[in-house]
């Protein structure tokens with residue numbers, strides 16, 4: 064179930080990352096890779112370490128073990144040119160509340176050689192953000208959108224969003240996320256965003272990564288998973304034989320009474336090992352099933 068294939072062109076490459084807070088181990092020998100242009104939804108339970116992982120990827124947290132490379136450089140020692148290629152929207156907004164949006168954006172513009180003023184103006188209008196109102200008086204959702212505009216304005220090659228839609232209402236989330244992804248698709252930006260709102264992922268994440276027990280157990284295109292994964296139930300021996308025959312990836316296995324098991328299996332598209340042929344019961348799964356079993 065390795066989440067990594069070797070590539071020298073990865074936007075981010077994480078190898079053997081371990082991170083603890085005191086006695087609590089949060090990330091454990093974690094491997095992960097983000098390729099150029101990938102849009103990845105990072106899924107994990109509350110407290111599973113999503114923020115810790117994203118901060119480690121950005122070089123903001125020093126892990127006890129392991130290596131993180133961004134654009135081929137050590138993340139903790141990224142040079143200014145490398146830093147300018149990142150857009151980051153943290154879970155806790157770090158906007159200067161005494162500023163107005165116009166002042167804030169002017170301030171950040173001075174740091175970046177690349178700055179797309181037309182995009183900034185267009186998004187401020189479309190996302191309905193008053194340019195000259197103190198940021199402290201904007202709603203939580205408006206502040207979040209402003210934070211995202213700030214992160215998009217310098218056209219980053221890697222955009223990291225930690226629960227970007229937590230303050231948005233359900234109606235706003237869908238259109239907003241779709242537009243966000245459209246904003247970056249043209250440029251081939253790599254996007255990673257953490258969330259536990261599954262409907263957001265279904266709409267915009269082309270890939271999903273599952274964080275469990277300190278590791279990325281699985282990362283794959285969501286469509287492919289919904290197409291290929293089945294919950295298969297039957298006698299353990301029969302399931303074992305099916306798995307041993309090869310070409311089937313066992314994602315999770317849960318023992319049931321009477322020598323039976325329930326397994327999440329990823330089956331090849333050819334259908335050669337269709338469990339129904341082996342007399343086992345097989346059901347399609349949805350994203351919620353995957354979340355429950357893989358996080």
Ligand SMILES: Nc1ncnc2c1ncn2[C@@H]1O[C@H](COP(=O)(O)OP(=O)(O)OP(=O)(O)O)[C@@H](O)[C@H]1O
Pocket residue numbers: 084089107108109110111112113114115116
């Ligand atoms: N600075 C810190 N010091 C000590 N413990 C921390 C610190 N930051 C996070 N933790 C702990 O590490 C674990 C992972 O936290 P993290 O914020 O990375 O998880 P998360 O998956 O982003 O959570 P959520 O979905 O609730 O935002 C939690 O148990 C948290 O209490």
